[in-house]
Amino acid sequence: MKYLALALLAALVLAITSLFIGVSNVSLTTLMSSDTEARAVQVLLVSRIPRTLALILAGSSMAIAGLIMQMLVRNRFVEPSTAGTIESASLGLLVVTLLAPQTPIFGKMLVAAVFALTGTALFLRILREIPLRDMLLVPLIGIMLGGIISAITAFFAYRYELTQSLLAWTTGDFSGVLRGRYELLWIGFCFAIAAYLAADRFTVAGMGRDFTTNLGLNYRRVVTFGLVIVSLVSAVVVVTVGMIPFLGLIVPNIVSLMIGDNMRRSVPWVATLGAIFVLACDIVGRTIRAPYEIPIGTVVGVIGSALFLYLLLRKRDHAH
Template sequence: MNKSLIFLCILLFLLSIVSLFIGVYDFSLKGLLSGDLTDLNLIIISRLPRLFGILITGASLSIAGLIMQTITNNKFVSPTTIGMMEWAKFGIMISIVCFGDQNQLTKICIAFAFTLFGTLLFMQIMQNLEFQNKIIIPLMGIMLGSIVSSITVFVSYKFEIIQNIESWMQGSFSLVIKGRYELLYLGIPFLILAYLYANKFIIAGLGKNFSANLGLNHKKVILVGIIISSVISACIVTTIGSIPFIGLVVPNIISIFMGDNIKNTLPLNAICGALFVLICDILARVLIYPYEISISVIISIIGSAIFLGLILRGNRG
């Protein structure tokens, strides 16, 4: 695993350098080293913030998905498949309707509140219903998310704010510049908390009775996991927009090759999540250069194919 981690870190570093040089406006390394203000401003104001946003988003969503899969003991659960992204967008819509399109921090707080509420509601529904097939649970989550998304669009049309909301419907890093992405850093302390709670999440995922036998407060640990995932989802949707499938496919791929001990695989999940989003972002920028495809489109194509493969693999298992 250490060799894999080192290799992935080197690959992530190299692709990060490549990412800095991809864009509509070119700059020379010579000009950058000589202190050319135009090149320096391009790097500092646009390219580096975009790169940091990509890395934080990928790592955060991957860990959020890993947490949700662990505490629910279901490999098909993620922020995408249980409606967390949709609830965050609903919260943003409520924020704009009630308080206007001004304060980003207000949007994040309200988006977090609705994401937490929606996730707790979904978890309560799932506890009251018993499904033998684990695939049914994320499908129920997708259906619930679609209902919430439809309500968001309807209310947005009603209050004539659909243009404000559309930027959050599909994620994009094209508008990430210095001063417009820093709220993503709010999620970093929660990533550290996720690492500290990793072993507790594993125990909580084994059920209430098992947790009680080991002296673990099952409800508290589950709530901590949901709060971490909700904060991450709210920060990313508010700052970048909705990014699908990362929290689903990356933890599953890591689990297949490295096992389910999230204490050991959490750093690997973070790096692979960041790497996956970075590769998709590079593809989004070069496929129809000088134009840019929404990264959500690229991730949806790749992620949905992997999701289908996971479902087929689960059925065979």
């Protein structure tokens, strides 16, 4: 608990730091100054606080979604961006934009969640049909499936001149987050809490169908509930801020190396480190080329891909 408290303190420090980074001059001095108080306070309330909350909510919920997928698939290299889930959600957004462009954002989120659930179910079906002799084949199949879905999405987006919208969905970016445009992320956070409450069931389901059935649990129901959580969280994040790659892969693996595979113990750690990772990457993206901003999807993609390769090579070395 002591180390978790330190991690929470680090997340708090990064969150406070995030509030005072940006083009607009928001600091303790400007907040207390009578000349600029109105503008500084307005920027803080309308932009900085919502953005920081969005970073925390998206980081923690996506990391937990990755943990759930890894438990259910029983593979440490699976998460929404390596299983076709995110790509399917983007396809759902494109479909609803083409067929019903006036649909409210909540309706678009639900459609994206249905497509994400369908894509994830297809991924699991493919895994059942293919003999897997190597654990690295699982994320490879997911990346290939995601590539196919992305190609289909890109074709229709180009055909109907929605390429810019597609780019916004597939590139994580918090620069457009304002008050009133991030609140859907609270839905994802609520499902993350539901994942904590059902953590023991997911842990048992991760041991296999036979073991779960012998303990009196409905394996299919537990897996379906887990996939619904993953799909809704992925859809909410994609609709609100775009895709954040590798987040659900890196953070759960780091936590697993630290404290093991007990999901109930892991969820608070995964949520906290997910928020820390996203906050840190966002701060880097906002400061490295200030006053310009590098999208967080790019920063997370660079750091996450490097860590992903490290985990792959590390696992390969241990296997030999």
